[in-house]
Amino acid sequence: MCLSGFAFLILAATGFWGNPSSYWAMFQMVAGLGFVIFVHEMGHFLVAKACGVKCEKFYIGFDFFDIKIGNRVIIPRSLLKYQWGETEYGIGIIPLGGYVKMLGQDDDPRKYEEEMARSRKTDGTETKVVAGTETEKAAHPHHESVTDVDMEPTPLPGDGDESFELDPRSYQAKNVPQRMAIISAGVIMNVIFAVIFATIAYSLGVSHVPTEIGRLAPGGAAYAAGVPVGGRIVQLAKGSSKNEHLRFRHDLSQAVMMAGVKRDLEVLVKTRDGKEEWYAVRPQDTTMETAAGPQKVPTIGVGPADTTEISPVTTLAKQFAAAQVENGFQAGDVVTAVAAPEGEKVVIGDMASGGPYVLDGFLSQHANVPITFTIERTPQTEDGAPVKNAAAQTVTVTVPAQHMQRLGLVMKAGPIESVRRGSTGDKGGLKPGDELLQVDGAPLGDPLTLPDRLQGKYGQPVEVVVQRKDDKGATHEETLQVEVHPPEFINTMWSTGSPFVVQELGVTFPMLREVTAVMPDSPAAVAGLQAGDLVDWVSFKVEGDVDADMKNLIPVDRTIDLTGKAHNWMEVQSWLQFAVPQNKIQLAFSRGKEKQQTVTLKTYPAPEQFNPDRGLHFMTLQEIHKAPLGEAIGFGFRETKENLVRVATFLQRLATGEISPMNLGGPGMIAMAATSEAKQGTANFLLFLTFLSANLAIVNFLPIPVLDGGHMMFLTYEAIFRRPVSEKWFVALSLAGLAFVLSLMLFVVSLDIFRFAQMFS
Incomplete structure (x- = not known):
């Protein structure tokens, strides 16, 4: 009946495809996707049967051809396949959809005449349909009235007779309302089951990452707009319903994608003290590192909240201090208190009391001293499983200060890119375009050490001298008074082209490729770099063996080109923190008219610059949203409606060019996303099926010939003009629609292949 294709989805790749522990999830994926197709085709089948149409085939998957080697x-x-009554039921080898084959109907326009001929009754027992009547016109779209002289019909068996017999069980013999009911039944079934899937999911309890904001990307839209860390987004766009259970990786990320980079996204943020405020944020095109390589996606620059539970990444990242402590952290440890050497101790509470944010603040303000962590540890077996009924243990771990890794280069700071709304810099008069010259009575010097130099001045005003351009382009110096505030969060969010952030002042600026000074006796000084040199590119490669767990935590075969606008020195500086001894770091620089030079460098610990997080990583906050049946039904309708609107909006913006077709996903990406959701639990997988069902409903009802929407378009024409579309137009449009759908499928499958090649290369 239709091409239930898997297209038009924005899906993220997962990192566990092929893992033996995922086999059950993959089985659920196959069964779930097959069921969504089954439901769609069952809708067509049941209504066709109710209308008395003979259904010859019911297939999940397509059975177009055998796969042969020679003969x-x-x-x-x-x-x-199995023949039951007049219908053959089967599973085809091409898992791209399904179809119901009815007498007198075929989605392949090349078989149009054959199906018209098969609609004729051959046993002579049925009522005759007189050629040229309105009934005959509805039954045989190739028969034209005398006014259609420009469309010569192709003669079929029986043409020219005054009358012929029509099989009343053929699809073509049914009136327009009946055929419309048959065509729309698949989409209606998808919508009905979308509600059912979502209702069951919310009854079971949906695990999700809430839209609580734990991090802000430096210079991102949310940072510049003043969106508060620790606040929770409870409404997306004015006029929509308020929802305390919005999901970070579904509701928020898709709302950002739908907004694109040409319009503001309005978000209502509820702070931890219960206050609510609207923020207008304009998504930005951001180059993100993904499993498939660098990709541009619209973002607003927010990250989900963390808990105080230690993540396994902490123990794997051997280059950081947190992983080097003897008898140190274990995955699953929960931080309950922290203390500095001078005796200052802070109790870290739960999420309700803002525990992760208290911990962040303490680490930021004591980056240059050892910190003793009090942790609650559940005893574990050798394979990492918790010991049943074992009491939690209290353990202390002391982690030394973590020096930042440098090459010995002091790079030039660019003009201020953004000033955080409501920050001390904003209140003190700092503006985008200002160039920092002096801070607290001293030259700017090394911009990367500015946060460390301001650490002891929290709550105090400092003098900031900037160079500023007036309206006519003339430059002049201005002196401002700006109060220093402690950082709101530890900056762990960065991407290609990210600027440097000085949270103490509420400003960001890019780090340019011009060297302003070289630290004495540093690797850069030994290699011969000088002030005034321009760094062209920096390359990270790996020489020697690296532990398999470390490969995703170190820079591997990466070259950062600094000659364009896409990258700046902050990207190099960020990757330097992840470098290991096996990393070979090459740097190319230009000096005046001299030939470009390339040197090989090693990192060294900067004596007065510190990494506040010391390599600690925490588990992302997750919540479970469970509702009683009555509420779950309401959530089911809401979820389905939101998904239908989301898919329709995506398609509209895809058509207008606001969203790139490179964001489409094919069958492979859908399968990976489905497996990922199945891995998260049955409820999450059912919500994914809700989205997929809504997706198929919208896509299949697009007015494209060979899809359900195309058939409905032809039937609407027939209902209005009381005659079907001429045969030549029907065949031509159907062939064009088929070519478009096949081309689209080829395109998204090619995208999948490219992404897989990137992921596994």
Whole structure:
């Protein structure tokens, strides 16, 4: 009946495809996706049967051809088939959809005439339909009235007779309302089951990452707009319903994608003390590192909240202090208190009391001293599983200060890119375009050490001298008074082209490629770099063996080109923190008219610059949203409605060019996303099926010939003008629609292949 294709989805790749522990999840994926197709085709089948149409085939998957080597069939076109009554039920070898084959109807326009001929009754027992009547016109779209002289019909068996017999069980013999009901039944079934899937999911309890804001990207839209860390987004766009259970990786990320980079996204943020405020944020095109390589996506620059539970990444990142402590952290440890050497101790509470944010603040303000962590540890077996009924243990771990890794280069700071709304810099008069010259009575010097130099001045005003351009382009110096505030969060969010952030002043600026000074006796000084040199590129490669767990935590075969606008020195500086001894770091620089030079460098610990997080990583906050049946039904309708609107909006913006077609996903990406959701639990997988069902409903009802929407378009024409579309137009448009759908499928499958190649290369 239709091409239930898997297109038009924005899906993220997962990192566990092929893992043996995921086999059950992959089985759920196959069963779930097959069921969504089954439901769609069952809708067509049941209504067709109710209207008295003969259904010859009911297939999940397509059985277009056998897979052969020479004349030998290796894989038959049907993996499974069974004849029951007049219908053949089966599973085809091409898992891209499904179809119901009815007498007198075929989605392949090349078989149009054959199906018209098959609609004729041959046993002579049925009522005759007189050629040229309105009934006959509805039954045979190739028969034209005398006014259609420009469309010569192709003669079919029986043409020219005064009358002929029509099989009343053929699809073509049914009136327009009946055929419309048959065509729309698949989409209606998808919508009905979308509600059912979502209702069951919320009854079971949906695990999700809430839209509590734990991090802000330096210079991102949310940072510049003043969106508060620790606040929770409870409404997306004015006029929508308020929702305390919005999901970070579904509701928020898709709302950002739908907004694109040409319009503001309005978000209502509820702070931890219960206050609510609207913020207008304009998404920015950001180059993100993904498993498939660098990709541009619209973002507003927010990250989810963390808990105080230690993540396994902490123990794997051997280059950081947190992983080097003897008898140190274990995955699953929960931080309950922290203390500095001078005796200052802070109790870290739960999420309700803002525990993670208290911990962040303490680490930021004591970056240059050892910190003793009090942790609650659940005893574990050798394979990492918790020991049943074992009492939690209290353990202390002391982690030394973590020096930042440098090459010995002091790079030039660019003009201020953004000033955080409501920050002390904003209140003190700092503006985008200002160039920092002096801070607290001293030259700017090394910009990267500015946060460390301001650490002891929290709550105090400092003098800031900037160079500023007036309206006519003339430059002049201005002196401002700016109060220093402690950082709101530890900056762990960065991407290609990210600027440097000085949270103490509420400003960001890029780090340019011009060297302003070289630290004495540093690797850069030994290699011969000088002030005034321009760094062209920096390359990270790996020499020697690296532990498999470390490969995702170190820079591997990466070259950062600084000659364009896409990158700046902060990207190099960020990757330097992850470098290990096996990393070979090459740097190319230009000096005046001299030939470009390339040197090999090693990192060294900067004596007066510190990494506040010391390599600590925490588990992301997750919540479970469970509702009683009555509420779950309401959530089911809401979820389905939101998904339908979301898909329709995506398609509209795809058509207008606001969203790149490179964001489409094919069958492979859908399968990976489905497996990922199944891995999270049955409820999450059911919500994914809700989204997929809504997706198929919208896509299949697009007015494209060979899709359900195309058939409905032809039937609407027939209902209005009381005659079907001429045969030539029907065949031509159907062939064009088929070509478009096949081309689209080829395109998204090619995207999948490219992404897989990137992921596994």
